[in-house]
Amino acid sequence: xxxxxxxxxxxxxxxxxxxxxxxxxxxxxxxxxxxxxxxxxxxxxxxxxxxxxxxxxxxxxxxxxxxxxxxxxxxxxxxxxxxxxxxxxxxxxxxxxxxxxxxxxxxxxxxxxx
Amino acid sequence: xxxxxxxxxxxxxxxxxxxxxxxxxxxxxxxxxxxxxxxxxxxxxxxxxxxxxxxxxxxxxxxxxxxxxxxxxxxxxxxxxxxxxxxxxxxxxxxxxxxxxxxxxxxxxxxxxxxxxxxxxxxxxxxxxxxxxxxxxxxxxxxxxxxxxxxxxxxxxxxxxxxxxxxxxxxxxxxxxxxxxxxxxxxxxxxxxxxxxxxxxxxxxxxxxxxxxxxxxxxxxxxxxxxxxxxxxxxxxxxxxxxxxxxxxxxxxxxxxxxxxx
Numbered sequence: 001x002x003x004x005x006x007x008x009x010x011x012x013x014x015x016x017x018x019x020x021x022x023x024x025x026x027x028x029x030x031x032x033x034x035x036x037x038x039x040x041x042x043x044x045x046x047x048x049x050x051x052x053x054x055x056x057x058x059x060x061x062x063x064x065x066x067x068x069x070x071x072x073x074x075x076x077x078x079x080x081x082x083x084x085x086x087x088x089x090x091x092x093x094x095x096x097x098x099x100x101x102x103x104x105x106x107x108x109x110x111x112x113x114x
Numbered sequence: 115x116x117x118x119x120x121x122x123x124x125x126x127x128x129x130x131x132x133x134x135x136x137x138x139x140x141x142x143x144x145x146x147x148x149x150x151x152x153x154x155x156x157x158x159x160x161x162x163x164x165x166x167x168x169x170x171x172x173x174x175x176x177x178x179x180x181x182x183x184x185x186x187x188x189x190x191x192x193x194x195x196x197x198x199x200x201x202x203x204x205x206x207x208x209x210x211x212x213x214x215x216x217x218x219x220x221x222x223x224x225x226x227x228x229x230x231x232x233x234x235x236x237x238x239x240x241x242x243x244x245x246x247x248x249x250x251x252x253x254x255x256x257x258x259x260x261x262x263x264x265x266x267x268x269x270x271x272x273x274x275x276x277x278x279x280x281x282x283x284x285x286x287x288x289x290x291x292x293x294x295x296x297x298x299x300x301x302x303x304x305x306x307x308x309x310x311x312x313x314x315x316x317x318x319x320x321x322x323x324x325x326x327x328x329x330x331x332x333x334x335x336x337x338x339x340x341x342x343x344x345x346x347x348x349x350x351x352x353x354x355x356x357x358x359x360x361x362x363x364x365x366x367x368x369x370x371x372x373x374x375x376x
Contacts, residue, residue: 003195031179033158044175045159051178054198064180064198070159091300100227103317107228108247 005098006055006090007062016061019088023066024048028074055102065092091100133375136341137172138328140376143168144209145307145329150349161185161192164201164309168329173307174201174238186323187353196224196321197232200310202235210303211255212278212333213241216342218325220270225249228318231273232327234308235313241277242312243286251286255279256300261286262293270325270356271348277302278333289362290343325350344369 019057030045050063070079100108138146146167147156154165160182166172176182176199183192183199194200219231224229226247234240251263255277256358263286265271274287277299307329312318326349328342342364351359363370 003197025296030177031158033156033162035156036152040156040163043156044158044163044173044177046162046179046182047177048179049159050180066159066179070179073159095195101197104227105317107312107317111228111247 003095004065005062005093005095006065006088007056007060007098008090009091010059010061012089013061014064014090016090017094019084020050020053020063022084022088023048026074026076028076031074051094057102057105062090062093086112136345136376138342138345139167141330141338143328144170144213145172145203145327145333147174147309147324148328149185149192149325152187155192157188158182158184160199161201164192165201165297166203170205172203172205172307174203174307176201179204191323191325191353193222193323194310194320196222196229196319198319200308200313202309202313203307206305206307208239208296208303208305209331211241211280212223212276212283212331213300213304214273214274214276214278214330214332214334214339215241215243216272216326216328216346217243218270218272218327218346218353219322220243220354221265221267221322223267223319225265225267228231228312229320229322230308230310230312231322231324232310233308233312233314233321234302234304235308237314238302239305240314241304242303243273243275244312244318246333251257251288253277253284255284255302257298259284259297259299263288268338268352270323270350270354270359271352272343272359272362274339274343276333283333287339287343289347289359290340290364290367292364295335295361323354325353340368341374343367348373 030047053061132145145150156163159179163175172343183194230244233242245265250260279298284297284299310320347359
């Protein structure tokens with residue numbers, strides 16, 4: 001399934017950061033990984049959802065939407081999901097509809113750095 | 115294990131035994147990632163850890179959920195999304211040249227931007243293998259060099275890359291093809307292994323699959339190089355519906371008609 005992003009207009013960057021902070025500091029993280037169907041607490045866990053906000057060349061900010069199957073795995077209830085969306089009001093965009101990120105554009109514009 | 119592995123050759127009767135298949139365990143490797151071995155894959159939100167089978171504990175990890183690639187346990191591949199996925203091993207001490215890498219991989223899209231299959235994390239300590247904006251496979255160990263191979267999104271590739279500029283003997287061989295050899299690409303070693311992106315100028319994420327990767331801190335004889343090419347071609351032939359891996363080995367390759375044995 002295609003990835004989706006929560007995105008906000010530049011003027012709502014603080015909302016984007018607020019939602020990301022709420023997710024990264026959620027009590028259900030860190031999430032223990034599974035190996036061959038069994039919990040593997042001695043292996044790398046998911047310690048946060050996203051490192052920071054992504055900026056696209058259309059000036060929107062955001063971060064990758066957590067897939068529902070991951071939210072299910074974390075035990076996040078539908079009520080909690082709805083409450084977070086209502087509080088931060090992101091737009092949900094499909095990854096293929098997003099333009100290049102600012103970093104991708106930079107890489108194209110500065111090939112000598114490679 | 116893959117059902118199609120070595121399917122054409124080891125058909126011994128009950129009670130019979132034959133030569134065992136050659137594998138990278140028969141040589142000294144610096145890093146060995148094998149998506150055919152589910153025992154090496156840990157999945158949290160995506161792949162959070164992919165264990166190194168070389169015995170050097172250079173496992174690649176990713177603790178940030180949105181950046182974890184996805185494991186396909188049916189097709190035995192780790193898929194990077196091209197937007198922010200990557201994994202990293204910090205357990206490298208500097209591995210100076212010569213270094214040789216083999217990787218079974220496929221691009222899934224986004225051609226026309228830089229996509230790094232692997233890289234280092236420091237400008238002065240990087241061995242990089244990537245496609246550039248012209249979609250050409252390229253490498254860099256201090257000096258970038260673009261090959262004549264143009265990437266596409268339909269073929270699974272077996273790439274062999276040697277970083278060995280001390281003798282101007284660096285090379286990129288796709289399916290063992292000797293077209294792009296005797297190159298100079300700089301003299302850097304590598305001190306951190308980053309899988310799926312260029313760590314210094316972010317924005318060059320791999321949009322593709324990796325099935326297996328073998329990194330060797332040495333230059334290889336033709337015989338050993340061909341064994342690895344043969345091992346990978348026979349092991350992964352049929353993956354992603356691509357049955358051309360063995361056929362793609364060059365005419366005269368010693369493992370064109372049978373996989374290498376130990």
